[in-house]
Amino acid sequence: MSTTPASAGPAGESTEEKVKLDAKAQVRRVIQGDLASVRVVFGLALIWIIFQVQEPRFLSDQNLTNLMLQITAIGLISVGIVYVLLLGEIDLSVGAVSGLCAAIMVVLNTQHGWDPYLSIAAAIAAGATIGCVQGFLFSRFDVPSFVVTLAGLLAWQGALLQVLGQTGTININDPKIVGLANIFYSDTVGWIMAAVVIVGYGLVAAYGFRKRVAAGLADSNPIPVIVRFVVIAVVTIVAVYVFNGDRGVPLAVLIFVAFVTGMEYVVKRTGFGRHVFAVGGGEEAARRAGIRVNGVKIAVFTIAGSMAAVGGIMAASRLLAVNQGSGGNELLLLAIAGPVIAGTSLFGGRGSVWTALLGAMVIGSISNGMDLLSLSSAIKYMVTGGVLLLAVLVDAIAKQQRQTRGRV
Amino acid sequence: MSPETPLLQLEGISKQFGPVQALDRVDFAVGAGEVVGLVGDNGAGKSTLVKAIAGINSPDSGTIRFEGNEVSINRPQDAVALGIATVYQDLALCDNLDVVANLFLGRELGSSGVGVVSRQLDEVTMEHRTGELLSNLAVTIPSLRSEVGTLSGGQRQQVAVARSLLGEPKVVMLDEPTAALGVPQTKQVLELIRRLKDRGLGVVVISHNLADVFQVADRIFVLRLGRPSGDFRSSEVTEEHVVAAITGLGDGNNKQTGAPKEAPGEGAA
Numbered sequence: 001m002s003t004t005p006a007s008a009g010p011a012g013e014s015t016e017e018k019v020k021l022d023a024k025a026q027v028r029r030v031i032q033g034d035l036a037s038v039r040v041v042f043g044l045a046l047i048w049i050i051f052q053v054q055e056p057r058f059l060s061d062q063n064l065t066n067l068m069l070q071i072t073a074i075g076l077i078s079v080g081i082v083y084v085l086l087l088g089e090i091d092l093s094v095g096a097v098s099g100l101c102a103a104i105m106v107v108l109n110t111q112h113g114w115d116p117y118l119s120i121a122a123a124i125a126a127g128a129t130i131g132c133v134q135g136f137l138f139s140r141f142d143v144p145s146f147v148v149t150l151a152g153l154l155a156w157q158g159a160l161l162q163v164l165g166q167t168g169t170i171n172i173n174d175p176k177i178v179g180l181a182n183i184f185y186s187d188t189v190g191w192i193m194a195a196v197v198i199v200g201y202g203l204v205a206a207y208g209f210r211k212r213v214a215a216g217l218a219d220s221n222p223i224p225v226i227v228r229f230v231v232i233a234v235v236t237i238v239a240v241y242v243f244n245g246d247r248g249v250p251l252a253v254l255i256f257v258a259f260v261t262g263m264e265y266v267v268k269r270t271g272f273g274r275h276v277f278a279v280g281g282g283e284e285a286a287r288r289a290g291i292r293v294n295g296v297k298i299a300v301f302t303i304a305g306s307m308a309a310v311g312g313i314m315a316a317s318r319l320l321a322v323n324q325g326s327g328g329n330e331l332l333l334l335a336i337a338g339p340v341i342a343g344t345s346l347f348g349g350r351g352s353v354w355t356a357l358l359g360a361m362v363i364g365s366i367s368n369g370m371d372l373l374s375l376s377s378a379i380k381y382m383v384t385g386g387v388l389l390l391a392v393l394v395d396a397i398a399k400q401q402r403q404t405r406g407r408v
Numbered sequence: 409m410s411p412e413t414p415l416l417q418l419e420g421i422s423k424q425f426g427p428v429q430a431l432d433r434v435d436f437a438v439g440a441g442e443v444v445g446l447v448g449d450n451g452a453g454k455s456t457l458v459k460a461i462a463g464i465n466s467p468d469s470g471t472i473r474f475e476g477n478e479v480s481i482n483r484p485q486d487a488v489a490l491g492i493a494t495v496y497q498d499l500a501l502c503d504n505l506d507v508v509a510n511l512f513l514g515r516e517l518g519s520s521g522v523g524v525v526s527r528q529l530d531e532v533t534m535e536h537r538t539g540e541l542l543s544n545l546a547v548t549i550p551s552l553r554s555e556v557g558t559l560s561g562g563q564r565q566q567v568a569v570a571r572s573l574l575g576e577p578k579v580v581m582l583d584e585p586t587a588a589l590g591v592p593q594t595k596q597v598l599e600l601i602r603r604l605k606d607r608g609l610g611v612v613v614i615s616h617n618l619a620d621v622f623q624v625a626d627r628i629f630v631l632r633l634g635r636p637s638g639d640f641r642s643s644e645v646t647e648e649h650v651v652a653a654i655t656g657l658g659d660g661n662n663k664q665t666g667a668p669k670e671a672p673g674e675g676a677a
Contacts (some may be wrong), residue, residue, distance in 0.1 A: 205510060211532055212532060215532045215535075215536050216536075217532060217535050217536060217539070269529055270518075270527055270528060270529060271516040271527060271529060273504075274509060274513075274516055274529060275514075276504045277502070277504060277509075278505060278513055278514075280503040280504070281502040281503055281504030281505060282500070282501065282504070283515070284498075284500060285499075285500040288513035289500070289513040289514030289515075290512050290515070291513070322516040348504075349502070349503075349504035349505075350504055357424060405425055
C-alpha cells in the first residue's frame, strides 16, 4: 500500500485509474472490518460446544430461550454503553441508574396508581435527564467522565434506597409491565415476523446495492451482499425455530433486537452517528470541522441514561419486583464488558451496537452454562474476568497493529 | 507581475501581542492562479499573517481586500464564507473515519427523513463527489473507503487539501504542507499544489523548505521580524538572495519588489 510516486508524467495518464478501488484492498477491508465480530462468533461457538459436551441440556430450545431472556436487560444497557465507548469515555452510573429508574416506574405505578405506560415513560425520562446532567457536567467542566459517573453511581444508589422507602422491595403486579418480559408470541406470529424481517432486509439490501452500482461506486459483484443476506436469513429462521420449540418468540428479545437495530442505524447511517465516531476518533478534528463536540457528548450520555432506564425496566419486569439490590452487583461491569468483549474499542472511535448483543450472548452463555453445571459463583466470576481480559488484550493489540501499519 | 486586481490583498497589516510587534505594516497579495511562498525564520510572523487572513487573530490595523472589495475577517467562518480555506499543519483529520467521511466531516449530505437523528446520510452522493474531486486532483489513495489513519503522510496531506476544496474556495493557504514528508510524497503534494494553481486558485504556501518553495511558487514573500523583507519572483532570484532576506544578512532587505537584474550565478533552483 506504499505510495505510488507516479514517476514519469503524471499529467495525462488516466486519472480515474488512480482512484479506482483496488480489489485486493477491498477484500482486505471486508475481512479486517468484520474480523472482530467473526472472531467473537467463533469464540461464542466454542463456548457453546464446550458447554454442550459437558451438559446436553445447554443447547436445548428451553435453555437457549432462557439464555436470551437472561441477557436482554444487560444487553439493553450495553446499547447505551456502546455509544459512550465510541466517544472513548465510560459511564459507571448506568447500573445504579437502571435500578433507580425501575424503582421510579414501580413506585409511580403501584403506589401512585399511574398508567403503566406513563410510568415507563417517566422512568425513561428520568434516565435521560440523569444522563443529560452527567453529560453536561462532564463536557462543560471537563471533568473526567469516570469521576462524574462514579459520583453518579453512589448518588443514584442512594436515590434508589430513598425512592423505595422503608419497604425495600416492591412487587410489580401490573400485567402490562410484567408482560414486557413474559409475553411470548405464537408459532404463526413468529414465522410471520421472520418472513417480514427477511424480506424487509432483502429489499433494503437490494435497493442499496442497486443504488451504488447505478452510481458506479461498487463493482457489480453481488456476492458479499448475498452472503450477508443468507446469514441474516438463516440466523432469523434458526432463532424463530428455537423460540417456537420453547414458548414462542419473546417480546423482550424483540424489544432488544429492535433497539440494537435502531441504534445501529443511528450510529452508522446518520449524521449524528458520524459525529459520534468523529468525536471519539479525533475530538480536535471534529471541533475544527464545525461539529458541536459538547452537544454530541451530552446527547451520548443522555442515550446511555435512557438505555439504562430501559434495561432496568426490563430487569424489573423479569424479576417481577424492584428491590434494594436492583441495578447493583456485577450488572454495571458486565454491561461494559459485553461490548468490549465483542469488539467495541475502549479507546473510542471503533465499534458497533451489534457488539452489545454479541457480547451479552458471550457473557450470558458463560454464566448460564456454569449455572447448568452448578459451578460456584467464584469460578463464574474468574472465568468471566479472564474472558474480558482476553478481549481487552485483543483490542489493545489490534490498536498497536493499526499504528504500526498506518502512517507508512 | 501579479494580475491586475489581486484576489486577496492586504495593506498595512499590523498585529501586536503584548510588547511583541508580530506584524508591522505588512502588504501582501495573492492573485488568481498564483502560488505565493511565504517564508521566514521562526517568529517572523508567517503564522500570524496566515491567522489574520484565516480569521483566527484579527489584525490590529490595516485593510484586507478580497476581489477588490474591502472586507473584515473577524472569525474563521468569515474567511470560509469569503472563499479562503486553510489547511493547518496538523491536518485535523479523524483517523478512524474513511476518506469520504473525513472530506464531508461536519457538512455531511443527508438524503431523506426528518429530524437530526433519523436523517440518513447520502453515502452514495458523498462517495461519488469524493471520487470526482480526487480524480480531478489526481490524488492517489488505495480506496475512498480506506481509513485515513492507514494512509501515508503524503496521502493524508492530499486528503486534507481536497477537503478544503469542497467549499469551492478561491484562496487556499497551506501551512508547512511538506514538513515531515518523504521525497516521493513531497513530490505528490507539490504536484497537487500545481493543480490547484491550474484551477485558478490563489495558493499561499508556508514552508521552511526553500527547495520546495522554489519548485512550486511563482512568488516568494519573505517576512523578517514582522516586516516584509523581500518579495521576489522565484524565477528571477537565487536561493542565496532569499536566505539573505530571511536572515537579514547581505543586501536582501532593500529589494522590495522585483529582483536583481544581474543576479550572479543564476540557474540554481
